[in-house]
Amino acid sequence: MKDILGLQGQPTLVVGGGYGIGRATALLLAEAGAQVAVADIDGERAASVAKEVGGHAIVGDVTTAAGADAIVDEAHDVLGGLTRLANIVGRVQMREFEDTDPAQWQDQIQFNLVQQMHVCHAAGRHMRARGGAIAMVASVSGIYGARKHVAYGAAKAGVLSLARSLADEWGRYGIRVNTVAPDINATPRILDGANRPIDEALASMDAKAAREGVPLGRFGRPEEVAGPLLFLLSDLSSFMTGQCLVADGGTMARFPHAVAGEG
Template sequence: MAAVDAPPRTYVILGASGGIGSALARRLAAQGAKLVLAARDSDRLRQLAAELGAVAAPLDAANFAQVDACVNLGIETFGRLDGVANCVGSLLLKPAHNTTDAEWHDTVAANLTTAFAAVRAGAKAMFKTGGSIVLVSSAAASVGLANHEAIAAAKAGVIGLTLSAAATYAARGIRVNCVAPGLVATPLTARLTGNEASLKASAAMHPLGRIGNPAEIASAIEWLLSPEQSWVTGQTLGVDGGLATLRAR
């Protein structure tokens, strides 16, 4: 009797229209995965979804009800859910005394609230089936970088969330991990990477002598999402050119 092919894996990607999110979507689609792509930028999102044959779900990823609905859409459309990745984020480089109330709240919402929404919705959806949730932290969460107070605090919260959720849902077969990038060349970081002097200084901060690219981060997220990594949970994977752990110069 011929072997029955396994059904395609199904994933929800929050922040799919960004540099890392779109790179992840393309990698997963190339593996035959079925995707629900979510982001605030509906035009870019729908273009990407059309390119990949995916479902587009415009939303505010800091809105719990909208994220819940997006994850449910994946199950309703494809009949299953194997994982959720939260690639939503922001970048604020200011010392605390110059950070406004609005900037603080926006930073926490974009980086930590979206992560919590992804965990909450993903855990509910995969409570009986198991699966994988991958969040995005930052090297700034574990190494002191000047003028990173708000973003470092929010991204450190993502690591704490990862650890607690991994412990809570391990018995349910839900793995929760995160990646912690250094500076990556994306539209979000264009103000830094588009300036030659700033780019040179940023590259020098990383022991490997350069900044990262979206494909490198997407590859790590893809690896953590895969059921082949069924014994990996509660981990923060540094994909940062050595920024958080090494002093090579």
């Protein structure tokens, strides 16, 4: 299976790899045989996951160009190259649009879109010589209307556009750029913030998903975003670029005006 994936020995950087979806992605990539560097703003988390995967921990902040350059350059140096990159970094702030001030708008754009640009810019300098694959986490909020998180949705829509544009520009270098767009995901951050036992918090989330008509009847798990990211970094997706894989439990496939009990 490792031969099929083509990730054996590939120098790989996971940005935001110390927690949640990032940790799940780092673990899966390591299981597939990749050499993994785990970058996170939290040094303890980066070190913990790096130990799990037998890789390298890198500490830094990708929301600045200098910070992104430093992280990517360090990964390139410790791995002896860089051919795969997964960027999971992102955060959402919920607020009605009329209550969204310029500072919050800037925060959401910077943290969810601009940092992706910084990381891609840094990684491209190294990948242009030998090709590679980049997979970024977007969101269904960049595809649907994003009520109460307009700035976040606009930023994630920008990530989708960034991936398509880079796929077009960098195809000639053998660099593929794709995205995964999750819906609500049961990350540790969400579960820990529920202030109740994890099993209860997870059951409550899944019950909400069922009430809201998610076809699979639950919200996603971190490993269910890590899987598509792994696929997009593997040789199994070698002719895919500029694409978005939606991991939403089927919500996008559902007729929005369905009534319970009707066929």
